[in-house]
Amino acid sequence: MPMVDAAGKPVVRRLGVKCPKLCRGAGWNPRHGTWYFQYDHADAAGARVVVSFGSLATRVEAEDQLAAVQRLLGIADELGDDPRAVAELRVQIAARVRADHKAGLGLPEFEAMRRAVLTGAPVTEHLTVGQWLTERLAGKTALSVSTRRMYASQVRTYLIPHLGRIPLDRLRVAHVTAMFDAIAQEAAAAEANNVARREADAARKAAWASGDRAAWRQAKDRLAALPAFRLPCHAATRFRLRSALRSALSAACAQQLVTINVAALAEIGSGRSPKGLVWTPERVAYWQATGNKPSPVMVWTAEQTCQFLDRAARHEWYALYLLVACTGLRRGEACGLRWIDVDLDARMISPTKQRVQNGWEVLETDLKSDASERDVGLADQVAEALRAQRDWQQDARERARSAWVETGLVFTTADGEGLHPAKVTAQFKQLAREAGLPPVRLHDLRHGAASLALAAGVDLKVVSDMLGHSGTAITRDIYTSVYDELKHAAAAAIAAAINGARATAAPPKPSRRTATTLDTAG
Template sequence: MSVGTTYKSCGCRTPEGRLLRTKCPRLRRKGGAWGPTHGNWYYQFELPPNSDGTRRSPIRRGGFSSQDAAEAQITRLHELLGISGDPEDRIRIADLIAATLKKEKRLPVPEEVRRKIRTGQDLDAVITVGQWLQTWLAGRKGLRSGTLRSYRTHITTHLQPVIGHIRLDRLRVADVQAVFDAIDERNEMIVRARESSDPGLRARVKGCRVVGPATMHRIRATLRASLNQAIRERRLDLNVASLIELPSGRRPKALVWTSERVSEWRQAREAFIAAKSHTHSTAGRRVRSGRIKPMDAYVSTPRPSPVMVWTPEQTGAFLDRAARHRLYALYHLIAFRGLRRGEACGLRWADVDLDEGTIRVRWQITQIGGRTEQGRPKSEAGERQVTLDQHTIKQLAAHRARQNQERLVAGDTWHDTGFVFTQPDGTRWRPWPSPSSSCCWRWRRGSRPSDCTTCGTARPPSCCAPDTT
C-alpha cells in the first residue's frame, strides 16, 4: 500500500555552510509543534515498484505554504493510484506520475488518466486537435471526393491554424469560438479590400470568398462530427462544438429579377462606378482612380438577394442570343428541363431516347479542385427519368447531327466518349471550365447573361443577374 507523509524543511545553513533542512531548530516551537512562519511544507510518497519488481525512489516535493496543500497532493496521488485495481495499470500510472513530475513539475489530472485507462490509450500519449482531425478524416470510408475535399478544406484552412495545437482533451468552447472569430475578421478584411479604391489592395483579395453563415455551419459540423467520434471512443466527455452559437445558416430566399429590381441594381452599379472613378487625394496629390472593370463593378454591387431568378422573358432573351452557340441544346435542356450543370455535362447518348422523348439522369460530372470526377447522383432521388417536350427533342436531334459532323471533321483525333455535350474533338466538358479552357465563358454564379467580351458567344443560363448590356 502506497503511503505518504508531510514535513517541514527550510534552507537555513550551519556556520560551516551545511543545509539544516528538517533539523533547523526554528521549524518547531518549544513544545515540539511545527512553527507557523518558518520553512515550507513538503511531502514524501512511496510509489508502487517498477515492472521488474525493483523499488522506486520516493517522491519528494515541496515549497507548499501549508500542510493542507501538501496533503492535497498526497490525496491526489492516492486518487491516481486508485483509478484501477489492476497491477499493470497501477504500474503504468506510477510511470506516468514519475514522468509528469519530471517533465512538467506537476501531477497528472485524474480525470484524464481515468479516461485513458477506460479507453485503453497510452497514458503518456498526448493527441492534439489537429492530430485527431487528421486521424478522424483518415478513418472516414466511402466518402465522395467532393465531401472529402470539403472536410479537408475545413480542417486545413479554418480549424488547424487556430485550434490544431490544442490538446484534444483540453479543447474549450472559447477555443472553438476563436475559429469563427478569425473567419469574421477575414471576411471583414475581404469586404474592406473590395470596397477600397486601391487597385493593389483589391488585387490581394482577388479570388477570395467571404465565408457565409451556411459555410460556417458546415465547418462546425465537420468539427462536431470529429468530436462525436472522440466521445464514442471515450476520449472526450463533452462536444464543445455543439455549444457555439452561429448566425442562421438558412438558405437565402430566392427573388425574381423584376423590372423594378433590375432598374435599382443598374442604378446602384452606376453609382458604384461613379464613386470609384472620381479623383481622390493621395499624399497631397490628386490621383484619378481610372476606369473601373465591369466585373469589379458587378461583384461589388449588391443584389436584392444572393439568389436571383430570371423571369421567363429574361430566360427567353438569353436563349434567343444563345441560339447561335454550338451548345445551345445544352442551354435549352437546362432551362426547360431543370438539369444541373454536372448532370448535363455527364449526360450520355445511351441514356437519351428521342423516340420515346425521355432522358435518364444516371451520371454527373463534378469538379474536384482542378480535376473532374464522374459518378452517380448524390441521392437516389437524383437518379431520375425526365420527359422531354417536342421542341427539346428537336434541339437534341439537331445537336446530334451537328456532333456527327464534328466527328467526321475530327477523323482519327475524335474521342468517342459517348457524352451528349462535348468539345469539338469529342472530349467531355468540365462543369466549371478553368480560365485556360478553350471556351472563355464561365459557369460561375454571378456571371452576367450577356455575350462574352472575348469570343462573342453567349454565356450559359446559370447566371443570376440581369443583362446589363
C-alpha cells in the same frame, strides 16, 4: 553575507525549511516562500515513480495536488493482478502527469485518464483535435470525391489552425465558440476588404475611361495596397463547419475518447443559406454603381435568362446551358449526362452520373444522393436542342475519325472528350458578360429554374423532384427565389377572399349614434 564561488558570483541554493524567513513566531510566514510536494514510491517490481510539483500557494493546495496525483496513479491498480504491468502503467501515468504539468495543462482529468487506460489508448501522450480529425477523415472511405474535398478543406483551413493543438479530451465549448467568433471577425474583415477593392477598381476604370491619368494612378495604387480578394466564411458555411466538427466528436464519443460533444453545445446562429434575390432594375442599378451584388445568390428574371440564351445560341454549348436553365440540373449532372440516359422521343432524361472536379482533375462519379437519380421531363425546345447536339456530335465524330474518343457523353469536345466543368463555368461567365447581364453563378440557373417553375404555378413537390431534392423543405428554404408575380398573386388571392366575404355578408346596420351624426351633418 551571501556565499560566493571562486569567480565571485553568488551561489544560489535551496534552503528549504531552513530558510529563516519562512517562520513567523510559532507558525509559517504566509508572505514568504511557496509550497511543493513530492511523491516518491518504489514498488515490489523495482519501478520507481517520482512526481513533484512546486510553486503552490498554500499547504492545503499542495496536499490536494498530492492526493490528486495519488488518485491518478491508483488507476493502474484497475488493470489487473500482473505486478509488472501495473508498475509499467504507473510509470506511464506519472510521465503523463509530469508532461501535462510542464506544458501548463494542469493535472490530467481522472475520468479521461481512466478511460484511456481501460480502452488501451496511449497514456503518455495526448491525442490532439488535429490528429483525431485527420484520422477520422482518412477512415471515411465511403465519402464522395466532392464531399471529401469539402471536409478536407474545412479541416485544413479552419479546424486545425484554430483547434488542432488542443488535446482532444481538453476541448471545451469555449474553444469552439472562440473559433467561430474569430472566423466571423475574419469574414467581416474580408467582406470589408472586398468592398474596398471593388470600389477602388471601379474608380480606376472610371478614371481610365475619362482620361484622368493622375486619378487612375491613385486608384491603381490604392487597389495594390489592399489585401488580396478573399472569399469570406459566411454563416451557412460556419454552420456546415460546426456540423463536420460535431460529427467527428460524435465518433470520438462513441470510442469513449471524450464524454461530451462540445460542438453540439456551441451556439453559432441559425446558419441559414442566403436567400436568392431577383435582379430587379433597382438592384442592377445598385450593382452598376457600386460593383457589389445585393446577395451572394442572385437570379435572373425570365427576360434576362432569355437574353443570355439568345447570346449562347451561337455557342456550341448552347444545349447544355438551355438544359440547365430549363431543368435545374447541377453542373456535374449536365456535364456527366450520357446518351443512354436520354429518351428524346419521350422527352425525358434520367441522369445517373456526374463529372466533378478534384482540384483540376475531373472524375466521373455517382450522383450526389439517391434522390438525385430521378426522371426529368424536357420541353420541346430543349428536346430539339439535344437533337441538334446529337447531329453536331455525329458530324464531329466523322471529322475526327480515328482521333474520336467514344465516351457516350451528350456534351463533348470536338474529339469526343468530356467537358471540364470549370471551363463550362468560365464560358458561362463570358457569355453573360457579352450579353450585358448582371452576374450570376452557373449554379444560380438552377435557382432560377426552381423559381420560374413556382412562378408558373408548378407544385412544390414536382419542383423538388425535378431538382433531385430529398424533401420539399430544401427546395422551399434554399433554392427558390419568389418572383414578384408570386407575391402579387398571393396578395390578390387574399384580397379576393376578403371581397368575396364582404359581398356575401349582410350590410351592417348603422348605430343610433352614427345616424344622429349623419342627420346633424345633413
